[in-house]
Amino acid sequence: MSEKEVILSIRDLYVNFYTYAGVVRAINGVDLDIYKGEVFGLVGETGCGKSVTSRAITRLITPPGRIEKGEIFYKRNSEVIDLLKIPDEEIRKIRGDEISYIFQDPTSSLDPLYTSGFQIAETMVVHDKAEWNEAWKKAVELLKETLIPDPESRVKNYPHELSGGMRQRVVISIALSNDPKILIADEPTTNVDVTVQAELMDLLKELQRKKGTTIILITHHMGLIAELTERVGVMYAGNLVEIAKVEELFENPLHPYTQGLMAAVPNPLQKIERLIPIKGSVPNLIYPPPGCRFHPRCPKAMPICKEKRPPRIEVSPGHFVECWLYVSEEEWEGKNNE
Amino acid sequence: MAGMGRYLVRRAITFIPTVFGVLFITFTIAFLMPADPARVWAGGQKASPQVVEKIRKMYHLDEPFWAQFYYFTRAILTNSIYSPVTHNLVSEEFMRRIPITLNLAIMAMFMIVAMGIPMGIVAALKKDTAVDNAVRILALIGYSTPSFWIAFIFMWVFYNELGWMTLVGLPRPSEMITGIYILDALLLGEWKIFIEINRRLLLPAFILAFILVGGLARYVRNTMLDVLSADFILFAQAKGLPPFRLWRHALKNSLIPVVTVVFFMFGGLLSGAIITETVFGIPGLGVLYFAAISNLDIPVIVLSTLYAGLIVVIISLIVDILYALIDPRVRL
Incomplete structure (x- = not known):
């Protein structure tokens, strides 16, 4: 990979949720670099920590959740800041301005008591990008850009007066209103119907091409991953188990979980005769399995998998995997004696 | 509209x-x-x-x-129902007593809202802490304490021991503007009468408030927690809204269910507080009901029930109108 500029790098991130049942160890040491201008895909089953990871980036973790430790470096122009260390007011200024979000459900993302125009304009006003009058005008333009018909009257509509697809366009308009550097799209099309999904995705692609926005796309839709992303991270039970370029991941998945995932969902790049489910179910993260969290379901599990967490190995340039299968004998010894 | x-x-x-x-x-x-x-x-x-x-x-x-x-x-x-017991025209009897009950209800409601809503918000913010538990216990005590019992305790403390309160008579302002004594006294600037009305009605109003305030606080707390955990609050946060704007979104959304509860509480108070009015000897509707039931005064009993029913119907109409004003999803 050519020397691309890293815009965001997550180091050793741990997030716990303190529930009545016990401490849920939701994010368990995630390391990830995001390059400027790329579309990065994050995949994994429901509850594997994709959303939590993405929200932790701007500290959008509310109690009972807590970011335990880690560093999230964000490169802003020439300086590098740790988003987990800066004051609340600073992170507030970054949210919705430099790093913005699109959430899964457009219906519940919008406040039912305010018009769509108000909610878009508000995002600009709170970041001192515009006064109210001007912000309203920009809201109309944003709705035009996100291809909402008749934007002049739509800004005056309340969310319940809009269709699901239009609501998600309003949410996208909000996310784009301040020209973010990084856009985190958390399953942006899961709750809209299929025809609208394609349109929304074209919209995001177009945006990325025009403005060079860095996009982190969270989804469990392999088709979207193949179509839109350049690199992909696979999450399992709070760990980022594999990171690779998208073609590489589809052609040569290394981690047994990724292999299982590829066999279990329709593969957009090649024909599969039968879908094979992964045996077992996602572990309870209050009592996560020791060692590698995937070992109870892993067809290739070895004794060491139960004991020690696998290290991250760069198997080929840019292709990382956290699995004992790819640790050579000597390294194994070395890791074992650590 | x-x-x-x-x-x-x-x-x-x-x-x-x-x-x-x-x-x-x-x-x-x-x-x-x-x-x-x-x-x-x-x-x-x-x-x-x-x-x-x-x-x-x-x-x-x-x-x-x-x-x-x-x-x-x-x-x-034809407005010709006379009480067979007192021989008064019942509608006149009501007209004489409603302002007093209304006065007491407004004072009680003012206290309930002024204490209950902030308490509920604080309890929601400090969920599962000592503050939250204090509100929970207060609500429980309020619900389960017999009002006549606190009435006697308060009378003993504030009348017998401290002498701050009076227990007889109800001074009226010199003119009627709204018909509610305490408001008229305020509007006319008759401070002496205003203070006297408070000395007479503050205790019973506080007792009515004490019974209901914890309930409202708990309701506000739960509504607030529901709203705070809604996706649109997280999204508003993700938009980078500063705290006071987040609060605006949260409060406006919490307001809708709270309006219903507040108005129906007020409706309940308007129907008269039999025990509290009787204990304090306040000549409001509650005392009238008590006498009517004791004397088998059927016309008064039936008309009182009718009046209470009318209050419920009117209150629900007001709540519907307020809903339409606050919530764009509700169209009349």
């Missing part, structure tokens, strides 16, 4: 069957009571049979149910 006029007319028409239904049910229950009202009204056991007979004729008590119901309904419509 274009449909408001039409909506009000439509709702007003639905009032009629509702109110008539309340009247019919209450009258039926009163009719079926295994007691002889004529004898009670004539003076009880010692009453002479002639007098009892005369009263029975006078109030049509010897006629069948439907005839009695007809006479009663006609008397309501």
